[in-house]
Structures are given as structure tokens and as C-alpha cells.
Amino acid sequence: MNQVKMGKYRPYPQIDLPNRQWPNKIITKAPKWCSVDLRDGNQALINPMDMNKKLELFTLLLKLGFKEIEVGFPSASKVEFDFLRRLVDDKLIPDDVTIQVLVQAREHLIAKTFEALSGVKKATVHLYNSTSTAQRKIVFGKSKEEIVVLALEGVDLVKKYEKEHDGEIFLEYSPESFTGTELEFAAEISNAVTARWGISSTRKVIINLPATVEMATPNVYADQIEWMANHLDNRENVIISTHTHNDRGTSIAATELALLAGADRVEGTLLSNGERTGNVDMITLALNMLTQGVNPELDFSDINEVLDVVERCTEMVTHARHPYVGELVYTAFSGSHQDAINKGLAYQKNSVDSFWEVPYLPIDPQDVGRTYESIIRINSQSGKGGIAFILEKNFGYQLPKAMHPEIGRIVQAVTDEKGRELEAEEILEIFKDTYFNIKKHISLIDVTLSTNKKVSTCTLTYKYNGEKIVAQAEGNGPIDACKNALMKDYKNEFTINSYSEHSCGDKSTAKAVAYIEIQSKDILSCYGVGKDNDIATASIKAMFCALNRAFS
Template identity: 85%
Template sequence: MMNIPKGKYRPYPKIELPDRKWPDNTITKAPIWCSVDLRDGNQALINPMDMNKKLELFALLLKLGFKEIEVGFPSASKIEFDFLRKLVDDNLIPDDVTIQVLVQAREHLIAKTFEALEGVKKATVHLYNSTSIAQRKIVFGKSQEEIIELALEGVDLVKKYEANHNGEIFLEYSPESFTGTELDFAARISNKVTARWGINKNRKVIINLPATVEMATPNIYADQIEWMSRHLDNRENVIISTHTHNDRGTSIAATELALLAGADRVEGTLLSNGERTGNVDIITIALNMTSQGIDTGLDFSNINEVVKVVETCTELPTHPRHPYVGELVYTAFSGSHQDAINKGLAYQQSKEDPFWEVPYLPIDPADVGRTYESIIRINSQSGKGGVAYILEHNYGYQLPKAMHPEIGRAVQTLSDEKGRELEPDEILEVFKNTYFNIEEHISFIDFTLSSDNGTSTCTLTYKYDDSVITSQGEGNGPIDACKNALMKKYKNDFSIKSYSEHSCGDKSTAKAVAYIEIQSKEILSCFGVGADNDITIASIKAMFCALNRAFKPNS
């Protein structure tokens, strides 16, 4: 960007707040949540929502637990007016929910707004006018005093129509483009508004301080919130609200730091829908709090449903890496990540303490209605732990750890060939082709076994070099006896390095699965797998599998 003229952009000025307190604070409780999906979110859509979509999204917001919902700008368009009337006429607003409407400081707009509000029991009238230096200079050509007078005219008009409204009316005032406004002016106009409204403990006012345009790092916004908190009159009766946009990509951090700095309320949308780069995502903020043990009062236990409804209503896709909700956020491709997750899940299940301690997963996917089946997926970057996880959790094969590299290499070879992620059934196919569907130079046929005084005697029948051979051997167990019987005719010397077994499947149909690792002078390690209703036969099959893999003809 060498062609940008010097001085075109300037650093945001530092906030003089040497005794700032917010860096030492901790978020300990959830804020008041206000969804603005139906207004801010809707106005940012290529295809604004129709009545049915608005109703569907409103129902979702109620289900999630929102108690404050901005439903629109009823004086600005017929559909927004009709939507609010639909909510009222069909008695769709619960008694414990406050709806919010947006309006500018003009009498005909405020009159129309109160017409739409007729019959609403609790409503917040959100009055705003832009206060920033740039807006005053470029858009309105007005002085600070003229901007204050405009805001106060709006307050007077709301009070005028409030007097004839049969229900509770709350005032919210936004010095719009707050982040581009001088702090002393933002405080002055806000204090003028609250004084004109008649603020007291029974008549609190929401002062919304929007990052209409995100202009600096999140710590600057936190400084602004703390500065305002110190300079607002009747602070105990003021509800400081945030409304952050994502122009710099840091709306989440800005909102969280603002809460440290004293903000009481958060306006935002689901999945960050909003003008330009979007509003702050309430899902992410809330689940960030959940991960810290804070009860948010919002229910995101079925996040797939939330995503489906929002995508349907907004016609906007969700990025697969979107925090907490994206298709891939509980997925690990890296081998080391897969191994750590696998171990973490096993550890979590083995302990009584519910504290969540699974590496790479900040929350339990089950808490948001996601399942573990999709956590680990396999591609050419994946490792042995991920393959073992898929085989165990999808198909019941509990591979010994020493076997993981061997099957991992086989799966990675196929993934390299296909140049894509492998599905679980493809991984199972690799496993079966590697250990069950193999070319045999020696084949197990039958055996009998007897035991006397701790010594096992095996009579083994097998096919080798196109001949059927029966031989007998003794040992300290069935596998040792079978090996000794085999070695009377078999030319490849080997030893058994490790052995493990487990049952696989439901109790009524379970099979025994055995894993045997062999070694020889030429081969350090080679595994075989066998499965049968009888554990001894499964073990013998595993040994023959290992031999066929290790000593292939002409190898």
C-alpha cells in the first residue's frame, strides 16, 4: 500500500484515564441482553425478512431466553409497523419481555411509533441522533448546542406521547457514532437527556454508547466506557449499554472489555449479522461467559437449530470456522490435536469431577447440542490418534497404542492418493483391507486345545505351501502352544511382541477381537487382527494375519 498519501490516516487519540480500573476487573455475571436482529440485522440484509421470517426469528429469540428484543423501526416502513401490530394483535409478546423500537427525534415519526405501540405493556423507545465530529461537520452542519437541542426535542416528544400510552415506556438514548464523538460532549448530551426525562430509581434510562464504527483498539473503547461511567449524572440510575460493530474485527473483545469497564447491557445479533462487517455476535460473547462458569440466562443448548433458523431467515451462510457454531469448530485435522482430544475425552469420562479439561475444546460440544462423532476427521495432515479414534468410537475397534502408527500410515496413503478428507467408512475400509482382506500364503483351518497342569497342548491344522498341515505344540497358553505347533513346519522364525483383546458390538452379537504384534530379525514390528465368536480363534487368526502381512511371498 505504498500509494497511500502520508497523513491520510491518523492514530486514534489516547484517552486520558491514568487511574483506569477496568484492567483489574473480572466479568462475574451476564449483562442485560438485547437482540437487535430484527432491526439492525434486518436492515443489513440483501433481502430483508418478510413477515413469516420475522415471526420465526422472534419465536427463536424468545426460546433462547431474550427478555429485551428490538423489533424494528415501525415509523420507517409499513412491514415494520405491521410486524409490531401482528405481535400485539396476536398476543405474541410475553409479559416478561420488553420490546424495543427505534425512532428519530421527529414528531410525525414518534407519533407513528406510539400508534404501533398501542396495547404493548412494556416497551423501550430508542431515541438517537448522531453526535460525532464528522457527522456534525459533514452531514448536518450543526453545532454541539444544536445537536443537544435536537435530542431534547425528541425526549419531550416521547414524554408527550408517553402520557397517553397505556403501558410502561422506557427511554433509551444513543449518541450515535459515539466512538467519533468527544467524550465531554457525549457526557454532556447524555446528562441533558436523562435530566429532561426525569431520571430516578423508578425511572431509569438506558444510555447506549455505540461503536457505530469501530475506530480503535478494544482497550480504547473500554477507556471510553469507564470515562463515561464516571461522568454520567445519577449513574446508579443509568443503564450503560454497548452496541459494537466489527469494522476492525474486534467487536467481541471491545464488548467484553466494556463490561469490565462498567457496561450493564449488550445489544447485538445472532451470528454477527449487521451493517458492513456486522454487529457483535451475542452467541460468541455468551458462550465465552459459559466457558468461564457464568450463567448467561440464554439457552444455546441446540446450536444447530439456532444456526438453521438464522440462516433461513437471513439467507446468509455461517462460516465453518465461526466460533462455537461453525461446522468445523469441534473438528481436529492435526494429528497431535486428534491425539490430545482422544486422550482428553477418555480422561474426562474416567473422572468424577465435572470440570472440563479436554485439550483444544474450550467447551463440551454436547453442551450446545453437538456430537463427538464429528470432532475428528481424517485427511493427509491427520495423525495416528485420529484414525484410532474413528475406529474405536464409530466401529468399536480398540487398537493398542503401538498399532496406531501402522494403521495411520495406511490411512494417510489413501488420503494422499485421493487428495481430500476421508469419511469414516473409508477409514474402516482401509482397516479391513489391511488386516482382514489380505493375500494369504498361510491359512488357518482348525485347531483343538487341551490343558493339563498349566500346560496347553494345541493341535493345529493350516494350509501352507499348497499343503494342508497338522502339527502339535505345547506352551504356557493357547497362543504360545499354537505358535510352537506352527513352527514345526513354518520356515519364518518370529516372536510375539504384544497381545491384546476386547469384545466388539452389542452383548447379544458381540465378537471377540484380538491384536497380535510379531517381530523377527528382519521385522521390528507387524500387527495382525483377528475377529471371531471365540476369543482363542480370534487370537490365532490375528497371529496368522500378522504372518501374512509380515512375510509376504517374494517380499
Template identity: 80%
Template sequence: MKNIPAGKYRPYPKIDLPNRKWPNNTITKAPKWCSVDLRDGNQALINPMNMDKKLELFSLLLKIGFKEIEVGFPSASKIEFDFLRRLVNDKLIPDDVTIQVLVQAREHLIAKTFEALKGVKKATIHLYNSTSTAQRKMVFKKSKEEIIALALEGVDLVKKYEKKHDGEIFLEYSPESFTGTELEFAAKISNAVTARWGISDKRKVIINLPATVEMSTPNVYADQVEWMSEHLDNRENVIISTHTHNDRGTSVAATELALLAGADRVEGTLLSNGERTGNVDIITLALNMTTQGVESNLDFSNVNEVIDVVERCTEIKTHVRHPYVGELVYTAFSGSHQDAINKGLAHRKASKEVFWEVPYLPIDPEDVGRSYESIIRINSQSGKGGVAYILEKNFGYQLPKAMHPEIGKLVQNVSDKKGQELSSEEILKIFEDNYFHVKEHISLTDFTVSSVKGISKCTLTYIYNGKEITVEGEGNGPVDACKDALMKNYKNDFIINSYYEHSYGNQSSAKAIAYIEIQTKDTLSCFGVGADNDIATASVKALFCALNRTFH
């Protein structure tokens, strides 16, 4: 880039971890999930949530299945204090849910926090202070020893007020800006905190390793987590938690690699709301696990409801391409994609295979509350298969494959002229205009057919060149008999290439739909479509449609 002086940026240093194990690991179970939507997410909003929105979002988080929810910073904000008291007083916290609150290592803040927690059966006190080299040097101007003393002071204060609290208290410690902290110092301060707390199998501690600012590639963060896992005292009683932000756009990958590296717990938000580029998106993480056959323990079977609530509470619209939940993520415009999806769905239906395997669809849309109807949408980039899919799925017309290019071209011409996506109703209109409302140079008036010893005999009445003509013919079927009768007076020569039929509508009022493909000396292929209660009449109507479309 222009005008950037040499040395202004430098590569993130490598981690000395020659025998790293995480690249060979696999995620086989869900982590402990902690939603920070009501705290980290809320503080990043242009218009922070009011009480009603907080309650609505809290209810959604419970419905999804979160067992750990960070509800705010009650010592720093009246509305967050009042919100926690509302949860307690209205008995809105289930017995199996742990409420988490954030606080700094100051006695008056910790005292206020415990006041807000009165009556909470299970609570995590999330204690933090920044440990990064940049913040120590530029913001706090404190030595490493002073930073450790600050953290230990916070632990002592939590222990002091814990004695007066009627309920379980868990400790979480975050060396904030962990990714900008020397690993040796991060381990030293974390071990000091767990020792001061009195860590044991009955008194586990959450050590949260936040990528407060995403500063490196995801593999480096995984190295950091694995290194910490190997250097934390009483590791079996430490719950390593991640809290990644998306400054480099790789928070999901960083979190997944961290889980491979030994992390036990994930903090994040729904739809990636958070400071700057956002926190890691728990929906994406959870559904990534689902696609790998791993039970996430979170319920996203109705993503439309999740989107509605989150958008209403945060006043932030979801990008149409957001993984799994965006408006267009189950939609294909490309012709080749549409064709592959259509064939994949048809194969799945025919094979009755349990394993989900459909091209371009990593997850079954129905599993997240979406429908197949929106998978294929039509614009100027769309192909023949997509149009046929829309007509069959939405309207019941099972077009023969040989007809797909013809209808695809008709729809694409309209889309090109409009310069925009076409709705399914617009596609249906194009189909009906071209096959049911054709300008006629020859019109069917009446048709009767009988069969004698395998030979079909017909009486055909039609109008041609302004004259009504009645004529008889015979052949090896109704269509062949009709053609025999027609050619006694009709001057345009043609041959019939193919014929298809299917029923249309419910059983009590089903119609027959027929498709006939003809060929002339000038046209290799042209289709006609006919519909009638009688299949023989539908077939003849299809033939007349093809003739009118070919010799118009």
C-alpha cells in the same frame, strides 16, 4: 502499503484516564441482553426478512431467553409496522419481554411509532441522533447546541405521546457514532437527555454507547465507557449499554472490556449479522461467559437449531470456523491435536472429574448440542491418534497404542492419494481391507485347544504352499501352542511382541477381537487382527493375519 500518502490515516487519540479501574475487574455476571437481529440485523440483509421469517426468528429469540428484543423501525417501514401489530394482535409478546423500537426525533415518526405500540405492555423507545464530529461537520452541518436541541426535542415528543400510551415506556438514547464523538460532548448530551426525561430510580434511562464504526483498539473503547460512567449524572439510575460493530474484527473483545469498565447491557445479533462487518455476536459473548463459569442467562444448548433458523431467515451461511458454532470448530485434523483430545477425553472418562479440562476444547461440545463424533476428522495432516479414535468411537475397535502408527500410516497414504478428507466409513474400509481381507500365503483352516495342568495343547490345521497340514503343539497359552505347532513346518521365523484383546458388540452377540504384534529379522513390528466368537480362535486368526501382512 504502496501509494498511501503520509498523513492519510492517523492513530486514534488516547483517553485521559490515568486511574482506570477496568483492567483489574472480572466479569462475574451476565449483562442485560438485547437482540437487534430483527432491526439492525435485518436492515443489513440483501433480502430483508418477510413476515414469516420475522416471526420464526422472534420465536427463536424468545426460546433462547432474550427479555429485550428490538423488533424494528415501525415508523419507517410498513412491514415493520405490520410485524409489530402482528405480535400484538396474536398475543405473541410474553409479559416479561420488553419490545424495543427505533425512532428519530421527528413528531410524525414518533406518533406512528406509538400507533404501532398500541397494546404493548412494556416498550423501549430507542431515540438516536448522530453526535460525531465528522457527521456534525459533513452531514448535518449543525453546531453542538443544535444537536443537543434535536435530541431534547425527541425526548419531549416521546414524553408527550407516552402520556396517551397504556403501558410502560422506557427511554433509550444513543449518541450515534459515539466512538467518533468527543467524550465531553457525549456526556453533555446524554446528561441533558436524562435530565429532560426526569431520570429517577423509578424512571431509569438506557444510555447506549455505540461503536457504530469500530475506530480503535478494544482497550480504548473500555476507557471511553469507564470515562462516561464516571461523568454521567445519576449514574445509579443510568443503564449503560454497548452496541459494537466489527469493523476492526474486535467487537467481542471491545464488548467484554466494556463490561469490565462498567457497562450494564449489551445489544448485538446472533452470528454477528449486521452492517459492513457485522454487529457483535451474542452467541460468542454468552458462551465465552459459560467457559468462565458465569451463567449467561441465555440458552444455547442446541446451537444447531439456532444456526438452522438464523441461516434460513438471513440467507447467510455460517463460516465453518465461527466460534463455538461453526461446522469445524470441534474438529481436529492435526495429528498432535487429535492425540491430545483423545487422551483428554479418556482421562476425563476415567477420572470422572466435573471440571471441564480437555486440550483444544474450551467448551464441552455436548453442552451446545454437538457430539464427540465430529471432533476428530482425518485428512493428510492427521495423525495416528485421530484414526484410532475414529475406529474406537464410531466402530468399537480399541486398537493398542503400539498399533496406532501402523494404521495411521495406512490411512494417511490413502488420504495423500485422494487429496481430501476421509469419512469414518472410508477409514473403516481401510482398516478392514488391511486386516480382515488380507492376501494369504498361509490360511487357517481349523484350530482346537485344550488345557492340562496349565499347559495348552492345540491341534492346528492350515494350508501352506498349496498343502493342508495338520499338526499339534503346546505352550503356556493358545497363541504360544499355535506358534509351537506352526513352526514345525513353517519356514518364516518370527517372535510375538505383544497381544491385546477386547469384546466387540453388545453382550448377547459379542465377538472377541484380538491384536497380535510380531517381529522378524526384517520387520520390527507388524500387527494382525482377528475376530471370532471364541477368543482363542480370534487370537490365532490375528496371528495368521500378522504373518500374511509381514510375509506377503
């Protein structure tokens, strides 16, 4: 950036707020939510939504629990006018939902807006005009006094048409480009608007303070909100609303800090769709609250449906790392992460405390309709614990922990060779090829076992060096008896270090799976796996598997 001349940019001025209170506060309840997906979100699309897509997205917003929905700018577009009329004529607006419409302070636009609102029981008329120094100087060429007059003319017009409307009308006023407006002037024009409207406990006003352009760090926006809260007349009857954009990439933080600073309401979109860099993402905001034990009063329990509808309606693709929603946000490739998640899930399963405490997962994926199967995926960065997790969660193989390094090395070699992520089915095939589909220098043909007074007898039939051999021996258990019978003719000395077993599959079709670890003077450790309807036979198959892997 050496070519950028110094002085071209300057730091945003700090707010004189020596006794700020917001840093000591926490979010304890959900704000009032207002979706602007159908207006601010729609205007930002390459291909704006048609009637069917608008209706589908509106239906989703209702299902999610939104009670305030901005449906458009009906005076500026026939499509948006017709959409609002469709909602009214088809009686699609629930009685407890407030429809919001945007309009500029011009009489013919306000008249058209009320024509579109005819029949709506509860509506918010969102009146705005730009107040920033740059807009006043560069775009409008107007003084502060002229800007105030413009806002008040708009209020008078809304009041005029309100009288003829058969329904409840709420006023929202936005000093647009608030973050570029002197705070004293923002308070002056907002107070003038509320006074002209006739604010009272039964006639509250929404003062929306938008970060139309995000110009400073989130703490500065919080200072601005707290300053305004301290300087707005009739504060108890003012609903302070935020509408943050993401120019600096901090709209989430800015909104959260604004809530600490006294904001009562949030305007935003699903998945951050919006003009230029996007609006604040209300999914992230709501689920951030959920992870702190605060009920967000929005239902994102089926995040896949939300993702599907929003992407289809907007034709926008969601980043794989988008918080809470992206394809990979509940996925770990790193070996250390996989191991910690695997242990955390096991701990959670056995914990008597309902508190969610799993490393690397701030939210239970099941709470948003995701499944554990997608949490751990395998590539060249993955570890042994992740591979064991895949085999257990997807296919029921509960590998003993001491076996994890062995299978980890085997799968790692394949991922290094392929240079890509492995699917769960591919990992299963590697497992089968390693422990079931192996080259054999010794093959089990048949085994008969009996136990009498804690002594097991094994009659073993097997093929070794091209010769069929039958041997019998006793031992202190089936595995010991089998080993003793085998060693009458088998030439490779070995010891059994460990043994474990479990059932795999549904009760009606469950198989027994056994794992045996052997050791010889040349081999420190080698595992074998066996699977059979009978657990003793599965154990002997596991021993033969280990021998073939160790000595073939």
C-alpha cells in the same frame, strides 16, 4: 500500501484516564442482553426477512432466553409495523419480555411508533441522533447546541405519547456514532436527555454508547465507557448499554472490555449479522462467559438448531471457523492436536473432577449439542492418534497404542495420494482392507482348543503353500499352543511381542477383537487383527493376519 499518502489516516486519540479501573476487573455475571437481529440484523440482509422468517427468528430468540428484543423500526417500514402488530394481535409477546423499537426524533415517526406499540405491556423506545464531529460537520451541518435540541425534542415527544399508552414505556437514548463524538459532548447530551426524561430509581434510562464505527483498539472503547460512567448524572439509575460493530474485527473484545469498564447491557446479534462488517456476536460473548464459569443466562445447548434457524431466516452462510458454531471449530486435522485431544478425552472420562480440561477444546462440545465424532478428522496433516480415535469412537476398535504408528502410515499414504480429507467410513475401509481383506499365503481352516491344568492343547487345521495341514501341540495358553502347532510345518520363524483384546459392539451382538504384534529377524514389528465370537479364535485369527501381512 506504498501508494497511500502519509497523513491520509491518523491515530485515534487516547483517553485521558490515568486511574482507569477496568484492567483489574473480571466479568462475574451476565449483562442484560438485547437482540437486534430483527432490526439491525434484518436491515443488513440482501433479502430482508418476510413475516414468516421474522416470526421464526423471534420464536428462537424467546427460546434462547432473550428478555429484550428489538423488533424493528415500525414507523419507517410497513413490513416492520405489520410484524409488531402481528406479535401483539396474536399475543406472541410473553409478559416478561420487553419489546424494543427504534425511532428518530420526529413527531410523525414517534406517533406512528406508538400506534404500532398499542397493546404492548412493556416496550423500550430507542431514540437516537448522530452526535459525532464528522456527522455534525458533513451530514447535518449542525452545531452541538442544535444537536442537543434535536435530542430533547425527541424526548419530549416520547413523553407526550407515553401518557396515552396503556403499558410501561422505557427510554433508550443513543448518541449515535459515539466513538467519533467528543466525550464531554457525549456526556452533556446524555445527561440532558436523562434530566428531561425525569430519571429516577423507578424511571431508569438506557444510555446506549455504540461503536457505530469501530475506530480504535478495544482498550480505548473500554476507557470511553469508564469515562462516561464517571461523568453520567444519576449513574445508579442509568443502564449503560453497548452496541459494537466489527469494523476492526475486535467487537467481541471491545464489548468484553466495556463490561469490565461498567457497561450493564449488550445489544448484538446471533452470528454477528449486521450492517457492513457486522454487529457483535452474542453467541460468542455468551459462550466466552460460560467457559469462564459465568452463567450467561442464554441457552445455546443446541447450537445446531440456532445455526439452522439463523441461516435459513437470513440466507447468510456461517464461516466454518466461526467461534463455537462453525462446522470445523471442534475439529482437529493436525496430528499433535489429535493426539492431545484424544488423551484429554480419555483423561476427562476417568477424572473424578468435573472441571473440563481437554487440550485444544476450551468448551465441551456436548454442552452446545455437538458430538465427539466430529472432533477429529483425517487429512494429509493428520497423525496416528487421530486415526485411532476415529476407529474407536466411530467403530469400536481400540487399537493398542504401539499399533498407532503402523495404521497412521497406512492411512497417511492414502490421504497423500487422494489429497483430501477422508471420511470415517473410508478410514474403516482402509482398516478392513489392511487387516481383514488381505492376500493370504497361509489360511486358517479350523481350530480346536482345550485347557487342562493350565496347559492348553491346540488342534490346528490350516492351508499352507496349497497344502492342507493338521497339527497338534500344547502350550501355556491358547496362543502359545497354536504357535507351537503351527511351527511344526511353517517355515517362517517369528516371535510374539504383544497381545491385547476387547469386545466390540452391543452386548447382544458383541464380537471379540484381538491384536497381535509379531517380529522376525527381517521384520521389527507387524500387527494382525482378528475378530470372532470367541476370544481365543479371534486371537488365532489375529496371528494368521500378522503372518500374512509380514510374509506374503
